[in-house]
Amino acid sequence: MNDGVNGVALGVFIFFFLAVTVMGFLAAKWRRAENEQSLDEWGLGGRSFGTWVTWFLLGGDLYTAYTFVAVPAAIYAAGASGFFAVPYTILVYPLIFTFLPRLWSVSHKHGYVTTSDFVRGRFGSRGLSLAVAVTGILATMPYIALQLVGIQAVLDVMGVGGGEDTNWFVKDLPLLIAFGVLAAYTYSSGLRAPALIAFVKDTLIYIVIAVAIIYIPIKLGGFDEIFAKSGEAFSAVNPATGKPKGALAPGEAGQWTYATLALGSALALFMYPHSITATLSSKSREVIRRNTTILPLYSLMLGLLALLGFMAIAAGVKVSNGQLAIPQLFEDMFPSWFAGVAFAAIGIGALVPAAIMSIAAANLFTRNIYKDFIKPDATPEQETKVSKLVSLLVKVGALVFVLTMDKTVAINFQLLGGIWILQTFPALVGGLFTRWFHRWALLVGWGVGMIYGTAAAYGVASPTQKHFGGSSAEIPGIGEIGYIGLTAFVLNVLVTVVLTLVLRAVGTPDGVDETSPEDYTADAGDKGVVTELPKVGAAGH
Numbered sequence: 001m002n003d004g005v006n007g008v009a010l011g012v013f014i015f016f017f018l019a020v021t022v023m024g025f026l027a028a029k030w031r032r033a034e035n036e037q038s039l040d041e042w043g044l045g046g047r048s049f050g051t052w053v054t055w056f057l058l059g060g061d062l063y064t065a066y067t068f069v070a071v072p073a074a075i076y077a078a079g080a081s082g083f084f085a086v087p088y089t090i091l092v093y094p095l096i097f098t099f100l101p102r103l104w105s106v107s108h109k110h111g112y113v114t115t116s117d118f119v120r121g122r123f124g125s126r127g128l129s130l131a132v133a134v135t136g137i138l139a140t141m142p143y144i145a146l147q148l149v150g151i152q153a154v155l156d157v158m159g160v161g162g163g164e165d166t167n168w169f170v171k172d173l174p175l176l177i178a179f180g181v182l183a184a185y186t187y188s189s190g191l192r193a194p195a196l197i198a199f200v201k202d203t204l205i206y207i208v209i210a211v212a213i214i215y216i217p218i219k220l221g222g223f224d225e226i227f228a229k230s231g232e233a234f235s236a237v238n239p240a241t242g243k244p245k246g247a248l249a250p251g252e253a254g255q256w257t258y259a260t261l262a263l264g265s266a267l268a269l270f271m272y273p274h275s276i277t278a279t280l281s282s283k284s285r286e287v288i289r290r291n292t293t294i295l296p297l298y299s300l301m302l303g304l305l306a307l308l309g310f311m312a313i314a315a316g317v318k319v320s321n322g323q324l325a326i327p328q329l330f331e332d333m334f335p336s337w338f339a340g341v342a343f344a345a346i347g348i349g350a351l352v353p354a355a356i357m358s359i360a361a362a363n364l365f366t367r368n369i370y371k372d373f374i375k376p377d378a379t380p381e382q383e384t385k386v387s388k389l390v391s392l393l394v395k396v397g398a399l400v401f402v403l404t405m406d407k408t409v410a411i412n413f414q415l416l417g418g419i420w421i422l423q424t425f426p427a428l429v430g431g432l433f434t435r436w437f438h439r440w441a442l443l444v445g446w447g448v449g450m451i452y453g454t455a456a457a458y459g460v461a462s463p464t465q466k467h468f469g470g471s472s473a474e475i476p477g478i479g480e481i482g483y484i485g486l487t488a489f490v491l492n493v494l495v496t497v498v499l500t501l502v503l504r505a506v507g508t509p510d511g512v513d514e515t516s517p518e519d520y521t522a523d524a525g526d527k528g529v530v531t532e533l534p535k536v537g538a539a540g541h
Contacts, residue, residue: 005159006331012340013158013347016204017178020197020348024185027192038380039113042190043363043387045281047108051290053195054282057356058291059298060198061278062089062269065150065350066143068205070411071302073322075309079234079246081254083306084262089299091266097292100270101285102432102520108285109519114360115276115428116368122431124511125439126372131446132424133368136273137394139417140361143272144398145410147350147357149323151178152402154343157327172403178347179399186355186395187388191281194355201352204345206301208330212342213304216311216333226314233313256480257472264486268422273360274353284524323411354395362391406464415471416457419485423449426496432520439511441499449492456484 040047049057067085074082103118112118115136120129152175160174185193217223227248234246250258269275282288312329319325330342366387371378378386401410427442462469475482 006336006339008336009331009340009343010158010160012337013154013343016200016341016344017181017347020200020351021181021185023196023200024181024193025188027185027196028189030189030192030196037384039363039366039383039387040111042384043113043359044277045191045195047281048283049195049281049287050283051287051294054278054287055291055294056198056202057191057195057278057281058275058295060194060201060349060352061274061356062295062353063202063205063298063302063349064147064353065346066146066353066414067302068305068346068349069150069153069323069326070146071306072309072312072326075306076312076317076325077246077309077322079230080249081246081258082309083303084258084265086299086303086306088262088265088269089302090296091262092269093292093296093299095266096270097289099429099432100279100292101288103276103428104279104282104288105285105522106432106515106519107280108524109522110515113280114273114364114367115271115424116364119427119431120368120372121514122435123427123437123439123442124513125443128427128439128443128446129368129372131443132427133364135420135424135446135450136364137361139421140273140357141394141397142401142410142413142417143274144354144357144361144395145401146414147354148175148179148398148402149410150350151175151347153321153323154327154346157324157331158343175402176399178351179395182351182354183392183395186358186391190388191277191356191359194352194359195281197348197355198352201345201348204341205349208342208345209301209304211338212308212311212330212333216308216315216329219333220311220314226310229314230310254481256475256478256482260475260482260486261472264422264483264489265418267425267489268418268485271421271424271428272357273364274357277356277360277363285521286523354398358391358394358398359387361394362387362389365390409465409468412462412465412468412470416454416468419453419457419471419488420450422485422489423453423492425489426493430496435513436500437496438500438503438508440508441496441503444499445492445494445496448495449488452491453484453488456488460484 071082071085074085076082103115106112106121107118110117110121112121114133116129116133119132120126155174217226220226231248234248235244237243238245270279279288282291308326308329311333312325315329315332317325317328317332319328327343327346330339334342366383370386371383375382423446426437426445430437430442456473457471458467460468460470460473471484472481473484473487474480475487
């Protein structure tokens with residue numbers, strides 16, 4: 001790792017960073033609406049994005065700086081087990097093809113801005129809506145923090161901010177500046193800013209990966225040499241565990257973990273608030289359907305990206321923090337000017353999702369906590385103002401998390417967030433297809449899944465952490481090691497089904513469903529859109 005600052009790479013990085021900053025502020029005037037003071041405009045871009053804008057926005061939203069850094073870092077650390085991200089992104093697109101168009105239609109028809117809006121309207125329950133909103137906010141916070149970790153990794157490799165002995169303010173000043181700029185243009189432009197910047201972000205990432213997958217193997221002697229050196233490295237014994245460090249292919253013992261993690265991650269991905277925010281910003285049902293067919297192009301990119309982990313091993317990259325492996329690989333392999341382009345791709349790859357995530361979390365707070373429980377008569381202007389302020393607070397919280405806690409902790413809390421957000425699946429996706437589940441059963445099932453998932457994750461230790469050291473543990477009744485989130489989800493569903501049968505058998509009153517069957521297939525041209533959510537009476541609490 002370089003001791004000094006890579007001036008050329010830093011110059012290129014700053015150029016692109018300034019360019020997207022200008023774009024972020026100019027985005028406020030892009031497709032400007034007559035009335036900007038509403039969550040539809042600030043938080044959903046006016047629900048006006050077409051196929052390609054939505055594609056770039058969803059890609060920028062789902063394939064983040066964390067993806068760019070962490071997926072190959074997992075390969076670098078443990079081998080093929082890190083490839084779980086590739087099959088899960090393949091599984092997710094047929095899944096979302098079945099339910100995202102329905103969610104878009106009913107949200108368009110009733111003016112829903114968040115998943116909690118839909119849950120409240122479908123089941124007539126503010127309590128269940130609150131549970132979904134709180135879960136979404138909790139799961140999003142560490143995800144935002146990891147985007148800042150991605151920026152920090154790039155800055156560290158470029159030598160910006162000094163060494164470990166440098167004054168904390170000087171060391172963290174570049175990250176503080178990046179945060180300030182992100183906060184400012186998100187506040188000003190809302191979802192339009194990341195939508196516009198996503199074009200630059202995804203273009204840079206595709207260019208960097210295309211060059212890396214050709215240029216770096218040539219320098220390292222080809223893929224045969226890369227895999228041979230990786231195999232040798234993984235066969236070495238890890239002194240901490242007494243076992244090989246990894247494997248080029250998943251071993252039999254790890255297959256349950258690999259499969260359950262891939263399946264659970266696929267189920268969870270579009271439960272995240274930022275995924276839904278990007279989805280609801282599109283202008284028609286057909287835009288969503290088209291995107292589910294072209295988004296798999298990103299899975300191809302992800303598979304190539306994962307190979308960078310093997311390349312880092314073959315190149316002899318040595319880092320104390322695995323998150324630095326890929327930025328350091330670019331620093332070592334590329335000319336300084338192109339390393340700057342690669343670093344810019346990672347940095348901008350952090351800004352886009354961080355902006356969307358903070359907007360999504362703010363919308364949840366505003367619509368489903370502030371308006372439902374604090375100020376039911378809030379005007380659209382007041383909602384927008386509160387959402388803007390909360391988006392700032394969310395980013396501040398993520399920044400404090402990054403600056404005060406170990407980066408490994410941030411990663412593990414993001415894994416915990418995945419366990420949590422999966423527990424909203426029965427209420428959201430189940431509600432899109434059936435009204436059979438009882439609202440109270442869904443709430444209790446959610447609680448069981450949350451408690452079990454959190455307790456099980458708390459009991460997982462790692463070489464560096466006594467608690468929350470991973471997201472896999474023994475599956476009760478099976479004895480195999482599997483993804484905690486999926487086990488918690490199965491318990492959630494079982495409790496929900498059994499309790500629904502009991503509650504319906506004793507005639508427990510159900511909430512009022514404000515939706516109708518035709519709402520789930522409505523398109524943009526259909527009349528009768530409800531722009532204001534009706535208040536839920538005492539029976540729906």
